[in-house]
Amino acid sequence: MSYTLEPIGVVYSCFTTKFGIPRQSGLARAAKATIEFYPPFDQASAFSGLSQCSHLWVEFIFHEFHISEFRPRVRPPRLGGNQTLGVFATRAPNRPNRLGLSVVKLEHVEIEKGKARLHISGHDLLNGTPVIDIKPYVPYADSLPEAQNTIAPAPPALIPVRFSPQALEQCNHEGTRLGQALQPLIEQLLGQDPRPQYQTPDPARRYAMTLFDLDVAWHYWLEGDTHGVEVVSVNRVTVPKG
């Protein structure tokens, strides 16, 4: 017995490739996206009342992960990549049915010509992500302050993020062009330290992630026991449209 899922819509997101996407929603509040819906799911009446909700569950497909067979164990990047956990103890994307689940802030329900489009923030969704359901967050049922998860008890510790003078100028310039508050977004993303945790933060190594149509490059600096990020360039590149 199997079921057929039909995507109801698609995410248009600042995250144009996988590397650097926060590992949960809510970690980069400056991250914005829109969800557009396919007919007949785009009818404004299907969203009537939704603006009374501050947050939404987005159920989606991890469409860029392809698994040929079930693997019961995963190596979460958060645990350094050298420790395994059962896939059902994690939110790892390489899971049966490839189902993703994220709670996001609902910024605005836009209605144009009877069609709805949702503006969200604080998300962790790759551009082009197929959406299979939207549900309101119901605080009395969903918010469980007493819940415990000792695998992931707290958000990842943030590391400091600096910009080189040139990178800051580029960031301001590109942010103006895109109409986006780029600097806080980059600070929130790189503050999560997206480097694979088994790599030591080597100042000689250059890292980069794409964001919108930008290549954001950084290296790590070390000062005593602490390390941080210095953004070295924010350059426009040509990215295939998702």
Added chain:
Amino acid sequence: MSYTLEPIGVVYSCFTTKFGIPRQSGLARAAKATIEFYPPFDQASAFSGLSQCSHLWVEFIFHEFHISEFRPRVRPPRLGGNQTLGVFATRAPNRPNRLGLSVVKLEHVEIEKGKARLHISGHDLLNGTPVIDIKPYVPYADSLPEAQNTIAPAPPALIPVRFSPQALEQCNHEGTRLGQALQPLIEQLLGQDPRPQYQTPDPARRYAMTLFDLDVAWHYWLEGDTHGVEVVSVNRVTVPKG
């Protein structure tokens, strides 16, 4: 473009028919269920670490709802059934893709002969529900005390539940036979006032729900402005196995 979903497991639940199931999880904490998994998803190693999590997301199919075409509006029973809302502003089961989402308490991960079975409580899942994913609750990402939902700002108000002397005796007898704390479960369920809200609580009308292999019957009593439930019988019936 569509996706094929393969159930990974099935719910064995006290709720053998739809009427009377709480409208969200967490409302009837005495409600218990087990989730059994199909091979290869039942391997113990796929659940390694899960017992470090107090709560789980269960993603499932509303398998007893069949919709032939998309209906953008629903009439939530909670709003009395005479007010409509967009389906995406609700958790109504008659939705595209029939996807359900509930957070439940994880009581115990049982491992037997290398196969895992989950014991959960506080659920709202019909017996026989197909499970399509299990994810750990991640409090720092999922628990949002600041979230607002003015459609469903609080759990439904509870109404008082009494038992007739005969019903209480039957309840104790059947609870012992089933090895279940039946009385608190029935109190929690009927305290939600599962009657269709457009019906006035008419003392002459008899209501019944099934629970395990039991028929639980009640009527309403009125005292001034308040109403409550009196359980009048708890009888064993033959229910087809889910």
